[in-house]
Amino acid sequence: DTEVTQTPKHLVMGMTNKKSLKCEQHMGHRAMYWYKQKAKKPPELMFVYSYEKLSINESVPSRFSPECPNSSLLNLHLHALQPEDSALYLCASSQGFGGPNYGYTFGSGTRLTVV
Amino acid sequence: GQNIDQPTEMTATEGAIVQINCTYQTSGFNGLFWYQQHAGEAPTFLSYNVLDGLEEKGRFSSFLSRSKGYSYLLLKELQMKDSASYLCAVSLGGGSQGNLIFGKGTKLSVKP
Numbered sequence: 471d472t473e474v475t476q477t478p479k480h481l482v483m484g485m486t487n488k489k490s491l492k493c494e495q496h497m498g499h500r501a502m503y504w505y506k507q508k509a510k511k512p513p514e515l516m517f518v519y520s521y522e523k524l525s526i527n528e529s530v531p532s533r534f535s536p537e538c539p540n541s542s543l544l545n546l547h548l549h550a551l552q553p554e555d556s557a558l559y560l561c562a563s564s565q566g567f568g569g570p571n572y573g574y575t576f577g578s579g580t581r582l583t584v585v
Numbered sequence: 586g587q588n589i590d591q592p593t594e595m596t597a598t599e600g601a602i603v604q605i606n607c608t609y610q611t612s613g614f615n616g617l618f619w620y621q622q623h624a625g626e627a628p629t630f631l632s633y634n635v636l637d638g639l640e641e642k643g644r645f646s647s648f649l650s651r652s653k654g655y656s657y658l659l660l661k662e663l664q665m666k667d668s669a670s671y672l673c674a675v676s677l678g679g680g681s682q683g684n685l686i687f688g689k690g691t692k693l694s695v696k697p
């Protein structure tokens with residue numbers, strides 16, 4: 471299995487809703503990431519998990535709450551989002567940090583629309 | 586701050602060769618990645634350079650000069666399916682391990 475699987479592929483939610491994005495990989499990768507990508511913009515790092523521990527939080531608002539239940543799963547819990555949070559949310563994983571064997575594998579993303 | 590520059594858009598003809606340049610000024614450097622991203626899809630890994638020189642992989646080659654803070658992606662024998670955005674990304678390493686900084690991407694249009 472050489473994939474990162476993200477669910478759902480599309481999500482429409484109201485500003486008062488609570489929802490979760492899920493990400494799963496079975497490649498034995500030790501690092502997992504959440505990126506946010508707006509249209510025609512590059513991906514922007516949100517969170518990094520290393521060995522199931524949060525190692526980087528790029529000053530993301532608290533309405534986004536990451537969770538890493540185990541080494542294969544990564545969740546992003548969403549609450550009280552704003553319309554400007556509408557974007558493609560990408561999950562990625564890597565074997566470690568740095569080096570050609572540590573290239574990121576991205577999931578296909580969740581297209582989130584906040585109404 | 587971190588700065589990665591790429592041209593915004595490029596156009597090339599099917600069968601031709603195109604070179605996409607990337608310059609970077611970052612606080613750390615632990616390798617440079619090139620990714621391909623089709624509209625609405627996830628980025629896919631193309632190449633990685635950490636030492637100076639040329640890495641060749643089929644129709645795609647990537648070059649790095651660390652002293653100049655410069656890389657390019659060379660695409661040969663262009664095909665229509667190569668129309669996509671190409672993202673240059675620098676791994677910062679050190680205390681920012683895991684932080685991959687992306688350029689804004691170059692949208693390549695391949696015309697018949």
